[in-house]
Amino acid sequence: MMKQKIIGVALLVAVVSAEQAGAQEAGAVIDAATKAMGTAGLQSIQYSGAGSVFMLGQNPRPEAPWPRFRVIKYDASVRYDVPGLREELVRIDDENPPRGGGAGGFVPATGQGGMRPILGEQRIVRQATPRTEVGQLQIWMTPHGFLKAAAANKATLAQAGGRRALTFTALGKYTVTGTLTDQNLVERVETRIDNPLLGDMVVESAYSEYRDVGGVKFPGRIVDRLGGHPTLDITVGSVRPNGAATLEIAAAPPAGEGGGALKATSERLGSGVWVITAGLNSVLVEFTDHLVVVEALGNDARSHAVIAEVKRLVPNKPLRYLVNTHAHFDHSGGVRAFAAEGATILTHEVNKPFFEKVLTLPHRINPDSLSKSPRKAAVEGVGARRVLTDGTQTLELHHIRGNLHNDGLLVAYLPRERVLVQADAFHPRPGAKPYPTPPQFTVNFVENIERLKLDVARVLHIHGGNDPMAVVAKAAGRP
Ligand SMILES: [Zn+2]
Known part of the structure; x- marks a missing residue:
């Protein structure tokens, strides 16, 4: 009896110290990545580029990739202090033939959308704020946002695809996992969000071709995927860490909006x-x-x-x-x-x-x-x-x-x-x-x-x- 108790206590001590060691190890990895990426002093980052945008769920047939539009201008701002994320892109429809949907609803003011091909250039603004869970996740899935979130949410160390990975639970229900390169750079961040059709849908961002901009590491290529297919593929041009421009965040929707019962x-x-x-x-x-x-x-x-x-x-x-x-x-x-x-x-x-x-x-x-x-x-x-x-x-x-x-x-x-x-x-x-x-x-x-x-x-x-x-x-x- 006495012997069993001693073994039990010994096991408990072993588990606790293994957890502490794990936390210390994860902490050391977060610190190393934060240092390598230049994340600590980063309050905001602005970057520009060009590439492609793809429209989720608008493929010409099931299992085909989401249809592509060319992005001729892409500007993004992320603020970790506000926090918020804003993307502005200008897309053209140069697919020939333009298969699938994704032209958006018809906007009388601009005469745009409603049908492919889109005529001329179409400007799209997308914003994310922590007012929605998905908005908060988007900010945390950015390369530097991931490290800040990993530190704040007590990430643990794991393995993913042969890489060291950090993983944490966001907002009580989302498992966010980010893998690191041997140089301690954030390579890929993944979670799942709700989609009415696909359910717990995989969201992933892949970061590659890192460059150093004034002591801050930032990827030269960003590829986002939703539901298994790319939704954004951007080759990054200019990068401005702690850029002076402020990020406009749209006002909160009036109380009740979206929350009221839909009536038919x-x-x-x-x-x-x-x-x-x-x-x-x-x-x-x-x-x-x-x-x-x-x-x-x-x-x-x-x-x-x-x-x-x-x-x-x-x-x-x-x-x-x-x-x-x-x-x-x-x-x-x-x-x-x-x-x-x-x-x-x-x-x-x-x-x-x-x-x-x-x-x-x-x-x-x-x-x-x-x-x-x-x-x-x-x-x-x-x-x-x-x-x-x-x-x-x-x-x-x-x-x-x-x-x-x-x-x-x-x-x-x-x-x-x-x-x-x-x-x-x-x-x-x-x-x-x-x-x-x-x-x-x-x-x-x-x-x-x-x-x-x-x-x-x-x-x-x-x-x-x-x-x-x-x-x-x-x-x-x-x-
Ligand atoms: Zn359709």
Whole structure:
């Protein structure tokens, strides 16, 4: 008995001293890296460059890289004292052909966005502050920010990819790991953040080609990746440690903004057909003994607002299908909530393996309704065509072939109403200067409508609004 106690105490002492030694060792590594990088005296850093930016979740087909835009001017400022991070970039669309999305919403003031190719130069400003968890993580993932955070968050020493690594838990739930080169320079920082579709999504920044600028080491190349593909690839030109320029941080959003419950409204389009608007448009179609919704945009919260409106309009009928027009994240971030509701996901067959994977991905950082549901979600692939009908109500799904926006693009056609529901093949651009030649996205869309011999009176846009078919045909260069 006595012997056991002594052994127990000895073990406890051994564990505590091993922990202390580990902490001392990690501390020594942080100190060495801080010295090598010149981090201690660094309050801010500004740097400029050029390269490429890639738009998360806008790839032309699942598993393809995010689509690329050329960055002709890149300026970034990081302040560790405020703290905050600001990036300003000017991008052009020089991909030929411009496959995938990512042009952004149409901005009437600039006539930019809404459709690829982007005309001329487009300026984008991105800011990060500790007011959001992701903003705080972005600041801590910068090369010098990582070392400051490792020291402040009691990082421990680990191994990653054959390198010495420092790892710590940020904000109680994010594991941040940074590897160091043999010269004690921060080489790669990785964590995971929540994404409505991918769940606990890997975020990584790789730093290489370090240079010395007045005693401060800074990488000559920065590559950020989200969800396994690059989102930013910058070759750094000028670097100014402790630059004089102040970093403007946008004012905090008013209390309640973004925190309030999203509300959906609806408008009847025809017999048993409604457009449900919660920011953007979904469509509800009522059949004899079940319901179908077209498009689950955004995230869990938006889907719940749409589902609440569906239940208000037609109580007591099961939601059998959720139709997904394409796998871009803005159009599919809400599919998991519909799966949790028992709906089968109908999507083009090219997307089926992707959605089957997405419906099983872990969402530990921000558990959503499907991760809390015992339901096993189902996906059905649609080929060229699928007709849903009960003899009275009919909804036709057609594949839009050969569209550069997305390989697996579906449209939904209501023959009785002569309404065609479309996503991202046409965007209204009020007041914008016309394209020099009609964009492929729209020309191809109109060619498909003709090929399919659809008798379309109005086109309803998932991104908002609707237009007579003649307006869409004109945008495609038809007389
Ligand atoms: Zn899209």
